[in-house]
Amino acid sequence: MEKVLMINHQKCTGCRLCELVCSVMHDGVSNPARSRIKVMKWESEGLYVPMSCQQCEDAPCMNVCPVKALSRDEDLGFVTVDYEVCIGCRSCVAVCPFGAMNYNIIDRKVFKCDLCGGDPQCVRFCEVKAVEYVNADRVSNYKKKDAAERLSAAQKEGAALQAAM
Amino acid sequence: MALNRKIAYIDLTTGDIETKPIPLEVRKKFLGGRGLDAYLLLNHTEKGCDPLGPGNALIISGGILTATCASATARTHVMAKSPLTNMLGSANMGGFFAPELAWAGFHHLVIKGKAEKPVYIWIHNGEIEIRDAGHLWGKTTTDTQWAIREELGDEDIKSAVIGPAGENLVTFANVMTGIKNSAGRTGMGCVMGSKNLKAVAARGSMDIEIAHPVEALEHNKHFINQITSAKVNQTQGALGTPFIWGATNSWGGVRTRNFQYNQCENADDIEPERIDEICEETMGPYHMTGCFGCQVHCRAQYKVPSGPFAGKYDEGPEYTSLGAFGGEPDCKNAETVFAGNHLVNQFGVDNLEIGSIISWAMELYELGILTNKDTDGLELRFGNDEALLEMVERICFRKGWLGDTLADGGLPAAEKIGKNSFDYLVQVKGMNNLHSDERGTPALALNIATASRGSDHLRSRPAIDLYHLPEKVLRKIYSSPIPYDGPLSSEHTAYEGKPWQVYWQENCYMAVDCLGICKYHTVFLGATLPNFEDWPKVIYYNTGLEMTPEEIWEVAERCNNIERLFNLREGLERDDLKKGDTLSHRYFDEPCRRGAPDIIGATIDREKFTKMIDEFYEHHNWDKNGVPTAETLERLGLDKEPSHLI
Amino acid sequence: MAIEKEQLSASESLRKTRTFGKVRCHNPSCMERIQPAPGANHAKCPTCGMEYRLFWVNSTLPRIRGPVWDVNRKIAQEKMARLEAAASKKNGKKGGK
Numbered sequence: 075m076e077k078v079l080m081i082n083h084q085k086c087t088g089c090r091l092c093e094l095v096c097s098v099m100h101d102g103v104s105n106p107a108r109s110r111i112k113v114m115k116w117e118s119e120g121l122y123v124p125m126s127c128q129q130c131e132d133a134p135c136m137n138v139c140p141v142k143a144l145s146r147d148e149d150l151g152f153v154t155v156d157y158e159v160c161i162g163c164r165s166c167v168a169v170c171p172f173g174a175m176n177y178n179i180i181d182r183k184v185f186k187c188d189l190c191g192g193d194p195q196c197v198r199f200c201e202v203k204a205v206e207y208v209n210a211d212r213v214s215n216y217k218k219k220d221a222a223e224r225l226s227a228a229q230k231e232g233a234a235l236q237a238a239m
Numbered sequence: 240m241a242l243n244r245k246i247a248y249i250d251l252t253t254g255d256i257e258t259k260p261i262p263l264e265v266r267k268k269f270l271g272g273r274g275l276d277a278y279l280l281l282n283h284t285e286k287g288c289d290p291l292g293p294g295n296a297l298i299i300s301g302g303i304l305t306a307t308c309a310s311a312t313a314r315t316h317v318m319a320k321s322p323l324t325n326m327l328g329s330a331n332m333g334g335f336f337a338p339e340l341a342w343a344g345f346h347h348l349v350i351k352g353k354a355e356k357p358v359y360i361w362i363h364n365g366e367i368e369i370r371d372a373g374h375l376w377g378k379t380t381t382d383t384q385w386a387i388r389e390e391l392g393d394e395d396i397k398s399a400v401i402g403p404a405g406e407n408l409v410t411f412a413n414v415m416t417g418i419k420n421s422a423g424r425t426g427m428g429c430v431m432g433s434k435n436l437k438a439v440a441a442r443g444s445m446d447i448e449i450a451h452p453v454e455a456l457e458h459n460k461h462f463i464n465q466i467t468s469a470k471v472n473q474t475q476g477a478l479g480t481p482f483i484w485g486a487t488n489s490w491g492g493v494r495t496r497n498f499q500y501n502q503c504e505n506a507d508d509i510e511p512e513r514i515d516e517i518c519e520e521t522m523g524p525y526h527m528t529g530c531f532g533c534q535v536h537c538r539a540q541y542k543v544p545s546g547p548f549a550g551k552y553d554e555g556p557e558y559t560s561l562g563a564f565g566g567e568p569d570c571k572n573a574e575t576v577f578a579g580n581h582l583v584n585q586f587g588v589d590n591l592e593i594g595s596i597i598s599w600a601m602e603l604y605e606l607g608i609l610t611n612k613d614t615d616g617l618e619l620r621f622g623n624d625e626a627l628l629e630m631v632e633r634i635c636f637r638k639g640w641l642g643d644t645l646a647d648g649g650l651p652a653a654e655k656i657g658k659n660s661f662d663y664l665v666q667v668k669g670m671n672n673l674h675s676d677e678r679g680t681p682a683l684a685l686n687i688a689t690a691s692r693g694s695d696h697l698r699s700r701p702a703i704d705l706y707h708l709p710e711k712v713l714r715k716i717y718s719s720p721i722p723y724d725g726p727l728s729s730e731h732t733a734y735e736g737k738p739w740q741v742y743w744q745e746n747c748y749m750a751v752d753c754l755g756i757c758k759y760h761t762v763f764l765g766a767t768l769p770n771f772e773d774w775p776k777v778i779y780y781n782t783g784l785e786m787t788p789e790e791i792w793e794v795a796e797r798c799n800n801i802e803r804l805f806n807l808r809e810g811l812e813r814d815d816l817k818k819g820d821t822l823s824h825r826y827f828d829e830p831c832r833r834g835a836p837d838i839i840g841a842t843i844d845r846e847k848f849t850k851m852i853d854e855f856y857e858h859h860n861w862d863k864n865g866v867p868t869a870e871t872l873e874r875l876g877l878d879k880e881p882s883h884l885i
Numbered sequence: 886m887a888i889e890k891e892q893l894s895a896s897e898s899l900r901k902t903r904t905f906g907k908v909r910c911h912n913p914s915c916m917e918r919i920q921p922a923p924g925a926n927h928a929k930c931p932t933c934g935m936e937y938r939l940f941w942v943n944s945t946l947p948r949i950r951g952p953v954w955d956v957n958r959k960i961a962q963e964k965m966a967r968l969e970a971a972a973s974k975k976n977g978k979k980g981g982k
Contacts, residue, residue: 087536089529090335095456098308102452105342107444115394117417118385119552120522120540180444199460201467201534202525465897470905470946477942489937489951490911505954512940512950679913706909707916712902715895731913762896767903772894832965835912835935835952839964 076151078210079187079194081124082220086204088113088122092196099195100185107178110187111196111205124205126196127174127187129153135166135175135186151210152189160184241448241783242266242303244346246885247367249360251434252293252352256367261346265885266784268876270791271346272302273329273752274798276318279349280327281805282881290322290426291408291433293353299399299414299439300347301337302755306447307781308455310462311533311757313338315399315416321425321692322433323410323592323648324669326809326818327802329692330413330427331752332399333530333538334420336441339397343443350434359387359398359438364445372437376406379585380415387440398440402587404635405432410648411592415584419538419554420530423589425670425692426648450783458780462769467534471765475537476527480558481511483764487675488566491834492705494674495566496621497595497602498665498825501676502833508573509565514556517544517573528554535759543577556580562674563594568601569621579628586635595671596645596652597630599664608658615639650817665823667694668811678831679841680704682737685851689741689820691802697758699745703766704731716762717743720771720788732837734847738854746795750774753794797875800859800867804880813852813865820852820865905945910935911952921947935960 093109101108111126129152136144136153143159144166146152166175166184177184187194189207197207208216248257261275269275276298288294298318305312315337321328340346344365357372375383380402388396397416405412405428412428413421422428431437449455466472474482487493491502507513518526521542529536543551556564556576564579565571583590597619603609604619611617619626633642644652650669653661665672670693677684682704683696690698703716713727717740726736744762747770751761754774762770771788778784778791786794803811813819826843833839856863860871872878908928910917915933923944929936936953 084523084525086525087527087529089531089533089536091532091534094308094532095459098449098452098456101446103446103448104306104308105444105446107342108446118381120418120526120528120554122528178444180446195456199463199534201463202536465900468900470903473946474942474948482948485951486911486949489949490913504958507951510951705913707913712899715899719895767896767899769894769896773896830968833961835915835957836933836960836964837912837914839961840968 076210077189077207078129078213079126079189079197080206080208080213080216081126082204082206083123085202086113086122086124087202088115091199092124092205095195095199099190107180108185110176110185124196125172125174126205127153128172129187129189134169134171138165138169140165147188150189150192153186154188155184155186157183241450241781243448244341245344246347246349247345247362248349248351249367249369250352251350251354251358251369251436254369256369258345258367259885262885266303268794268884269798270303270750270753270794271305272300272314272755273316273318273331274749274794274801275347275753276300276316276329277327277798277801277805279347279885280318280320281801281808282883282885283349283351284320286808288320290320290325290328290430293351293434295320295351295430295433297350297427297430297434297436298347299340299350301341302753303784304777304781305346305755306338306341308449308452308459309754309756309777309781310459310466311530311535311760312755313530313533314752314755314757315340315422316752316755317399317414317422317427319427319430320809321427322408322429323426324693326668326806326811327692328425328427328430330422330424331697332414332416332420332422333533333757334397334416335531336397336399336416336420337755338531339395339443340441341443341447342445343441344445348439350436353433354435357435357437359436359440361391362439362441362443364443375437377403379403380587381418381585383438384416387438391440391442393442396440396442398438400438400587401428401431401436402585402635404586404588405429406437407635407637407646408432409588409635409637409646411589411596413587413589415587417554418552419580419584421584421587421589423591424695426589428587449781451780455780458776462773462777463534465767465769465773466760469765469768472535472759472768475759476535478511478515479527479537479539479555481514481556481561484558484561484566484674485511491831491838492676492679493562493566494665494672494676496569497567497598497663498676498823498829499602500833501678501831501838503566503569503571504833506565506571509561509571509576513573514561514576515539517541517577520544530757533757535757537759541577543581544574546574546578548578548581551581553577553581553584555584557590559591559594559674563590564627567594567598567674568623568627570624570627571622572624575624575627579631582628582631582635586631588631588635591673592648592671593631593634594674595665596634596649597627599649600630600641600645602663603656603660606663608660609641609656613641613656615641662824665694665825667822668692668818670694676831678826678843679834679838680731681734681843681848681851682731682740684822684826684843684848685737685741685855686744688822689852689855691799691806698748699741700763701737701740701744702764703762704737704740706766707731708766712766713740716766716770720792732841734844734851738851739858742855742858745799746792747771749795749798750791753798754778793875797877800871800875800877801880803861803865803867804877807866811865822848906947908937908939908947908949911937911949927953
């Protein structure tokens with residue numbers, strides 16, 4: 075079964091440890107500019123949203139690549155870049171609807187999430203579980219459960235309010 | 240070697256900028272952060288220099304681990320001669336600034352001179368530019384940061400800025416970054432304002448090399464487990480630092496009504512759980528946020544729930560906000576705490592100092608030492624929430640006689656107010672104490688009396704002394720890395736063995752500040768958190784520098800001695816009530832009147848206290864006056880200061 | 886670098902001394918460990934008699950939210966009165982000499 079990153083931005087504390095460990099894991103250096111995951115911030119409102127590759131089924135980056143440098147990993151299902159073939163035209167960067175295909179000016183290369191070969195470090199280090207690695211078909215179940223819990227809590231609150239009146 | 244980091248010297252008078260690599264020899268002697276800053280300050284300022292003159296050096300830095308794959312290396316350190324104390328100025332803040340500065344190419348900045356007009360410094364991938372800040376002058380701390388981002392077109396810029404308080408040369412103004420991270424103590428924002436420097440903005444995408452990345456990553460995971468599994472950090476993560484104020488208030492260890500009482504009774508509305516409820520009501524269930532790379536997430540998010548600032552987003556309130564706007568002025572309203580916290584964050588002023596100084600003025604007003612004429616008719620009584628918030632604004636903008644007077648800091652204000660106002664000022668070396676009461680805890684009293692930046696809990700406080708840990712646990716902690724077989728007491732009321740604990744903590748906190756990590760990641764509030772024995776691996780994996788626990792201890796000792804040399808140079812005398820290692824007479828003369836049964840009646844015993852100071856000096860191998868002996872300086876390689884290695 | 890891999894540091898070895906589900910009495914020279922019933926919002930120290938309100942950070946981590954104020958106030962006043970009485974007695978003796 076293919077697993078995917080499931081991001082719950084509400085839980086994110088904005089610490090950016092995921093960005094740090096991503097760059098250390100892949101490039102052996104600390105540099106968020108090299109991170110495959112990035113926490114987008116609205117600091118004046120306290121809103122933090124981690125963004126990473128969705129490993130789309132019908133991936134625009136794969137479709138647009140003029141030299142077919144992008145392919146899907148057969149074991150883990152993520153989209154991967156073959157640097158032997160890539161010409162660095164950045165069409166994939168332009169077309170990605172999530173901004174998840176990155177380009178860094180240090181190596182002058184595109185780069186993206188490869189799920190760390192099945193042990194994503196962003197997930198391993200996120201203690202608040204804002205990023206989790208779950209089976210693709212379970213994501214909606216988790217969301218259902220979350221929503222159900224909120225719904226039930228709201229109902230209880232409503233009932234308590236009514237009882238108090 | 241992975242440790243190829245740079246320092247920049249910036250002269251705002253001439254506009255000259257010089258950058259240099261930091262030599263390995265210097266790293267081995269001082270590591271980085273506060274320790275190296277202290278060395279730079281001693282070497283780059285003249286004795287007796289005017290803190291607000293061009294000769295003062297403003298030093299901004301990260302630690303040796305900043306931006307590496309170590310846990311919570313978020314701390315930014317700011318140092319200069321303090322306009323509040325006229326001695327060592329030093330303040331430390333979390334957030335994201337120091338790591339960004341590192342990715343932009345620099346670990347230390349030494350800023351001297353004075354710009355003719357308001358400017359800000361823009362640091363980007365190894366390049367430094369001094370830019371006009373005319374359009375930023377007058378802006379609040381957050382507006383300044385957002386305006387810089389907009390001007391330079393990059394949302395990821397991190398800035399260390401001053402607000403109106405720094406511009407108006409309030410002697411306890413902050414340097415700030417983000418919404419609320421503040422280098423708050425000793426008026427570093429005032430020094431920045433005196434240089435006409437509104438902000439230092441940084442943005443970078445340069446690599447920070449990690450010496451052994453695989454090991455660094457694995458070890459970081461292990462380290463984080465050790466940190467987040469501590470109960471104290473789980474509580475911090477849920478309630479933030481208000482929990483410390485709450486716990487301390489519970490037994491009677493906080494200050495209220497300017498030290499008249501040691502417990503704020505019936506303060507249910509400002510208990511940490513209530514504060515947390517309001518944060519949750521306004522920001523939802525996940526309202527805790529963290530500094531760079533930190534999994535403790537002790538900072539709360541909130542919107543001001545009601546009143547004139549209703550709906551404004553902010554972060555905190557911390558222990559000191561509860562003390563400043565709740566306990567000390569005896570206000571006890573959550574709304575006031577949230578509003579006060581918002582004001583100090585926006586104006587950029589030390590909430591601790593401003594809370595204490597207003598409470599001091601409140602006591603003076605109630606005693607008749609200050610009158611309605613002095614306050615321009617303001618009823619400056621304890622429990623008057625409106626007057627409290629009004630005074631914050633008056634001080635930050637130096638409005639009216641009293642606002643202007645208090646903005647100069649406690650000692651000058653006491654001189655100006657006259658009468659016996661000084662007797663009521665609870666300060667050490669000209670700086671007010673945390674809103675805590677140390678009369679029942681001799682070890683903590685020794686800590687604030689001897690702290691290098693004036694009355695301060697983050698220099699050497701053995702906070703775990705209150706946990707009554709068994710002696711064998713204390714011995715395990717305090718007899719490493721340097722063997723110690725003297726007395727150690729589990730009893731917090733004891734005087735025996737406390738000087739060693741304070742001495743050990745002093746070195747521990749110095750090491751932490753040199754590394755650039757947070758004190759919640761060491762033996763501050765939790766006994767099981769990492770210390771000397773745990774750091775060699777972190778340093779080695781990340782920087783390649785090989786250091787034993789004993790060597791780290793020695794660096795800390797060296798750096799503490801440098802701070803001592805600086806303070807002695809600037810006039811520290813052991814028994815001087817304004818510049819010495821002393822306490823206000825109130826600690827000795829006025830017994831605690833509230834709190835748990837065993838704290839009531841507590842005072843500090845003057846004779847035993849003096850003996851503690853003697854012992855404390857002996858542990859340092861300082862003489863009776865607290866001056867490092869020639870032997871000590873030689874052993875630490877400090878016998879030829881200033882030595883101008885960098 | 887000679888880094889001993891498996892040897893525990895002092896702080897690491899102290900981790901096993903942690904206790905769960907308990908709070909320490911806030912009366913500083915009592916500091917008795919109190920084990921409240923799970924989820925309880927109130928606890929009384931069996932040793933010194935102080936009474937506390939509780940909050941649960943999580944299901945195994947209780948913390949003292951604060952004292953029961955009435956009890957706290959009463960104890961404080963009694964203690965203060967005793968101290969003052971003792972002090973005036975002492976002063977009285979001095980005056981008589």
